[in-house]
Amino acid sequence: MTKYYEPLHTLGQLQREVNRLFDTSPVRHADEADLATSDWVPAVDIKEDTDRFIIYADLPGVEGKDIEITLDNSILTLKGHRESSKSEERQGYKRVERVSGTFLRRFTLPSSVDAAKVSARSQSGVLELVIPKNQQSQTRKITVEG
Template identity: 45%
Template sequence: MTLITRDPWKLLDQIQREMGPMFPALRDDETQVEGSSWVPAVDIKEEDDKYVLYADIPGVAPNDIDVTMDKGMLTIRGERKHEQTTAEKGYHRTERQHGVFIRRFTLPETVDAENISATSQDGVLQVVIPKAAPATPKKIKVATTEEG
């Protein structure tokens, strides 16, 4: 008897590989926060002197996006409001998700939190997080108490 001819785990692996990047919920993802009704897709790039985060947030007014940095944690939060109420008649298709989104990313401690900047264009939020200048090693002189 053949135990299994198809391997269910292989399919799961495949789904994970192909679809995982699209659905952070399929991954072990700590960037999602409870209370978030949708998850914007992001890219994070590291350059020599900075980190750059790009998030797809179409249809959200820049005023409705908050970017905060607290204790090494970068939070992007916002709300997509209905342009009109979708409860009204005449809708044939409603795939767009509305409501609040929140995502959090832990950044290395070496970032310059004071100089983070955020811009939004064509529905893409760009957050530039400069790296902190490397701390110059501080030499600590060992005091000796010479005792006779």
Template identity: 45%
Template sequence: MTRLTRQTPNRTLRTLQREVDGLFDQFFGRTDGGDRDTSAVWSPSTDLTETDDDYRLRLDVPGMSADDISINLQNRTLTVSGERTSERTEEGEDAVRVERAFGTFHRTFTLPNAVDADNIEATYDGGVLTIHVPKTKESTRRQIEIQ
């Protein structure tokens, strides 16, 4: 009798991802059953978009205030850092599962030469930090007509 088995390649990838996540959790001392170490390093998810006039970075940093975040520019290196503190459980309350990351984060981005560093702006709304990095006039794209 021939036996048919359903192949699911994604299942193998998911299993591998869980194993790798488990190794990282063991290395950094994190477990699902309790508080994560407040000194743990985490990295906010970031989107980078480009238009003809500017670059925009959007970092997911929910649960933080603008005062918790620092943005620095030195030479062409833009550094975003901060710290998200964990919410303590109340007396008589034990954490059953903690998945949100807490602690410090540090993201560094190397900017191209042709940005207007004096006019970089940042806004924070709804847990998303948006950094607007304008390009210099010389670096903006322009259409060249063929003669």
């Protein structure tokens, strides 16, 4: 079986490497391990507020019951499965519109998070994770007198 050159895959891999080099976010992720153990990696947005982190993961076609979220030793893991999508075959060519199979995404959270209060909600193909920070670890501005 001949393996074909896939320029979009190579371009995506290059983009992930460049993004990893410039990532200054306090919430780190393990892209290399995720890619090796999953069929696809969902895109995420990470937002930091003064009192919490919010992670939005694009999971179109994945129901909440098919998503497993674990938090162990500051490692947040999202994994699940999306069923096969519609494919089309004509004259020996096959076209698959969306990636299916298992997905995995891991994040290393800072010690300032309150693991007991993490919540998750899935709506319209977007998973929202709210990760509160501990009250005592929040930044406090100190006024200098004199």
